[in-house]
Amino acid sequence: MEFLQPTSWTDALAAKAASPEAVPICGGTDLMVELNFDARRPAALLDLTKVADLAQWDIDDGSVRLGAGVSYARIITELSARLPGLAMAARTVGSPQIRNRGTVGGNLGTASPAGDAHPPLLAAAATVEAASVRGTRLIGIDEFFTGVKRNALAADELIAAVRIPLPVGPEQFSKIGTRNAMVIAVAAFAVALQPARKLVRTGIGSAAPTPRRAPAAEQFLAGALAEHDLWESRAELPGPLLDRFGDLVTAAAAPIDDVRGTAAYRLHALGVMARRTLAWAWRQYQSASPEGS
Ligand SMILES: Cc1cc2nc3c(=O)[nH]c(=O)nc-3n(C[C@H](O)[C@H](O)[C@H](O)COP(=O)(O)OP(=O)(O)OC[C@H]3O[C@@H](n4cnc5c(N)ncnc54)[C@H](O)[C@@H]3O)c2cc1C
Incomplete structure (x- = not known):
């Protein structure tokens, strides 16, 4: 299995464009389970953990722009006041170990009907920022989930971030x-x-x-x-x-x-x-x- 490990977002997008079959891995808390059980044997893995931009969040135009690689643990400690709905869901995910590794980008990537980040993202009218060498497009959360464990990403796209409007009520x-x-x-x-x-x-x-x-x-x-x-x-x-x-x-x-x-x-x-x-x-x-x- 080839292991691609870009250290910049530009290189990550270039790697995904060159090898669309490469499977992204962030926290690995979904993907490694599949690999361990031999449910999946991808030709290449695209490790995103060295891309520093993905682990950032900031506030832009009334929304939190949450990098795809921000962990649940950080959402709880850093964003509880700004994103109370998502933080409540984050507190229920797995165990401390899973919350330290697992990310909202990975939850969206798996697109399980049972993903805990999804209900608060739907309620908050979030937008997924999908990126490729072709550019960035915004996918409304209502359009993101297309079937059981299927999402609207194209083969060469990665999730850069999710934009979550700051709440204006409970x-x-x-x-x-x-x-x-x-x-x-x-x-x-x-x-x-x-x-x-x-x-x-x-x-x-x-x-x-x-x-x-x-x-x-x-x-x-x-x-x-x-x-x-x-x-x-x-x-x-x-x-x-x-x-x-x-x-x-x-x-x-x-x-x-x-x-x-x-x-x-x-x-x-x-x-x-x-x-x-x-x-x-x-x-x-x-x-x-x-x-x-
Ligand atoms: C013991 C255990 C308990 C768990 N408990 C819960 C729970 O309570 N609630 C819950 O919702 N989930 C739970 N999970 C599942 C998992 O932790 C979450 O879905 C988590 O959000 C996955 O994030 P990750 O970064 O680890 O994803 P990864 O495993 O790295 O990736 C998951 C999928 O997303 C894709 N992906 C990752 N990053 C990107 C990106 N930037 N762009 C495009 N695709 C990407 C990967 O290719 C893969 O298909 C649990 C898992 C385990 C092992």
Whole structure:
């Protein structure tokens, strides 16, 4: 197996253009499992860990530009205040060792329906920065996941970064697994409220062939909050509203039975998580000062 180890982004893109079959490796926490089990035997690996640019994050035009090689551990320690939804999800990933190595770029590269970064990225309206020697293109997160473990990257493209708008309201995330740590999600859900724009966004994980939003639930909730002046009054959310939101999130999912859980359990769990995360987010909104939200 050939091992390519560029030390600059330009060289990494040139290597990928010259050898599109070369498989990128960053933290290796997905890829090495496949290699160890002999599930995959690529002709070449393209190690991205020596490309310093990939491990940087900065703030640009109201968004965090998160380099594809920033680890979950750093998201938790450096970005919890700026990206609370993603940081909540990052805290649930694997173990400390996995969080030290694993990256959001790798999560997007694998594009598993169960990837924990995906629901908060969907709820936050993130954009994936895909690059090649041909240039850079921005892929909206809604268009990024194209099938089970498939994404919109071309053969010569690498993920440079993901751009995540700074939150303009509460964000929440919830994940259900068979235990609290070292667990792939049986189902996961993220919600983001945008009071100034009177908008709601969601992200569903592990309950459909791809991570996906629940557009009908978003529209229903945004409409109901506006109709009853709840954005302004910050009054308690009526029970039926929470229930309807949960039902519409459930209706957006298309889960399967597998070793981690049944479709029926996933649907039930999603409804519970949707109601629960919305209640948490609303409580946050109620306790924030009107100027600060
Ligand atoms: C014990 C264990 C527990 C885990 N627990 C969780 C969990 O709780 N939640 C969860 O979501 N995941 C979990 N995972 C999976 C894994 O840790 C995550 O998916 C992680 O985000 C992968 O990141 P990485 O940098 O290690 O990716 P890698 O393994 O290096 O790469 C993963 C894929 O992405 C591609 N890739 C990597 N970087 C790029 C790039 N810049 N551009 C294009 N393609 C790229 C690779 O070619 C590969 O196909 C776990 C894994 C293990 C082994």
